[in-house]
Amino acid sequence: MQKSFFATNNYHAIIKAIAELKNRDPSLPGLGLFYGRWGLGKTEAIEHFYGESNVYYVMCEALWRVRDLLKGICDEMKLLPDYRTVDRFDQICRELRRRGESLILDEADYLFKHRIMLDMIKDMHEKTKVPIILVGMEEICGKLQKYGQFWSRILPAGIVEFQPLSPPEMILITKEWTGLEVSPEASELLCRFTEGDFRYVVGYLLEFERACAVNKTREIGLPMVEALLKKSSKKREISDRYRRGDIKHLHAVGR
Numbered sequence: 001m002q003k004s005f006f007a008t009n010n011y012h013a014i015i016k017a018i019a020e021l022k023n024r025d026p027s028l029p030g031l032g033l034f035y036g037r038w039g040l041g042k043t044e045a046i047e048h049f050y051g052e053s054n055v056y057y058v059m060c061e062a063l064w065r066v067r068d069l070l071k072g073i074c075d076e077m078k079l080l081p082d083y084r085t086v087d088r089f090d091q092i093c094r095e096l097r098r099r100g101e102s103l104i105l106d107e108a109d110y111l112f113k114h115r116i117m118l119d120m121i122k123d124m125h126e127k128t129k130v131p132i133i134l135v136g137m138e139e140i141c142g143k144l145q146k147y148g149q150f151w152s153r154i155l156p157a158g159i160v161e162f163q164p165l166s167p168p169e170m171i172l173i174t175k176e177w178t179g180l181e182v183s184p185e186a187s188e189l190l191c192r193f194t195e196g197d198f199r200y201v202v203g204y205l206l207e208f209e210r211a212c213a214v215n216k217t218r219e220i221g222l223p224m225v226e227a228l229l230k231k232s233s234k235k236r237e238i239s240d241r242y243r244r245g246d247i248k249h250l251h252a253v254g255r
Contacts (some may be wrong), residue, residue, distance in 0.1 A: 001178050001209055003202065008169055010036075011045045013160045018055070020157035021131035022102060029153040031125055034039050035140050035164025039197035040209065042135055043106055045162075050104070059106040066117055071252035073103070077232065089120065096128040106133035112143060122150050133158065164196020173201070182220040188224065191231050 014034055018237040021032050036042055050057040058072045070088045077095055082088045111117045116231050135173045144151050170187040174180055194200035208220045
């Protein structure tokens with residue numbers, strides 16, 4: 001399998017949202033929010049967009065405080081950080097205003113560990129008027145709604161909720177990555193079983209490649225998917241029983 005970037009519906013949605021933020025009327029707010037559960041390809045989509053555009057991209061870290069976040073932004077903008085935190089903040093604001101490029105903060109859930117970091121991002125947007133986009137898990141939307149001062153500055157057109165991989169996308173990805181054909185019924189079952197999770201999908205496509213090679217076929221049909229998912233479900237059940245202590249030795253199962 002030759003895995004490459006695939007422009008999903010989610011990817012097209014973030015391109016549209018960023019364009020809306022960048023081209024908005026200056027009187028409108030310019031904060032954005034991309035969110036969704038793990039496994040839906042948020043970071044992969046953002047990193048690909050980053051490689052194709054002039055935006056600034058910073059991945060927040062769990063141990064960061066205000067000073068660390070500002071240094072991360074300075075590093076991304078190739079600025080030598082001023083020593084004092086307030087000077088560092090002003091330094092970034094001056095450069096953002098001058099350059100006019102958007103700033104994307106991934107793993108933004110970590111910003112809630114220190115409320116002042118969200119306040120600082122709000123102030124940064126107020127001073128620069130450039131789009132600043134937070135990327136986080138599905139819970140981040142509800143958390144931000146409780147923070148009215150921040151939520152009111154998010155442009156509705158700049159909000160993207162990442163969706164699971166759809167059956168039509170599954171068909172296209174399978175063809176592009178493996179050269180195999182997958183039937184609509186098989187793709188629908190696989191999407192339902194994996195809940196549209198990219199990481200799971202990649203693993204199953206490898207299994208289907210092996211099965212197709214053994215059976216000398218180029219088509220992934222419903223029976224093949226059902227058989228492999230049944231086998232996978234059995235393995236998962238055995239693993240769960242082992243973790244619970246219901247069985248003592250995995251190699252003894254099936255004897």
